[in-house]
Amino acid sequence: MSSTPPPGPGPVPPQAPVAAEFESDGCWVVQARGDLDSDTVDPLFIAMWQAAASHDVVVLDATAVTFADSSFLSLLIQVHQQTRLRIAAPGTALRRLLSTAGIDHLVERYGTLEEALAAPR
Template sequence: MTGAEDANREGVVGHGYLAGAGWVVAARGELDQDTLGPLEEVLAAAVDQHRMVVLDVGSVTFGDSSFLNLLLRLHQLTTLRIAAPGDQLRRLFALTGADTVLSLHPTVEDAVRAS
């Protein structure tokens, strides 16, 4: 991996950790087709290893249709819970109807505890 790829991974993917019955992945910054790769890799690995994945999007400032597409694909593969979406992501989910499909939660703790 090049230094630029390392910096990009650090730019959009925060820490991951075990919580309850699943794995939490923290994302941050702007998530679009140009920056989504590292997050997609981390989420794919989490899906392979855990029945439930919580994506903490509390530090995401922007997500586009490619980010939404990733979430919808992962939703079909595992129990995916989205935690702490900000105003922009809530608008994206509402405008596209994804809020009726995805499991959205106000906090990571709520997402982990949800049944």
Template structure:
């Protein structure tokens, strides 16, 4: 029996934005799809003081994503940009929206970090 359709694969790309480094993900985030994002955030945190996670193309995220964001927050100044309603709900339900810096867009996250 073939595995269930999990939807599109996760795509991760990275780029500089002022003094910060943006790690952008597109697709659902769960324990199975998270490793590429985890590698990208860990590498960015090792070389950059400020990392912006662009979540604008992430329609679904589970608790493994929350754990990764908190781990990244402990090692660098993490900003989350464009979080979709489902991720925002997890952040609000766990109270981590008060701990993590949330911005509507990458542009605003980068501007806040640079200023």
């Protein structure tokens, strides 16, 4: 009787890009996390589009976003065209992406989620 060793740790699956969704102060909040690129952005795309279809104000909590590429940028532009989009706590990389694309003046950005939720409608 031979024994087979248990499988070793395999590759770590990436975290889901949508950490949570909830309503707060009349806004729909989508908390994103991780690297957001063409390989990972689809679940976030679905969450943001569903939110935009049914809420006047959508807040993207970007506190835990570690990377974003043009596919994520495209998503932000599309959602901005559908509803009032607020981005809470964008990190340096995300702020740089918005600035490089020339849309930093189009989207509402706030330092914290609390500030984004408290902003006038």
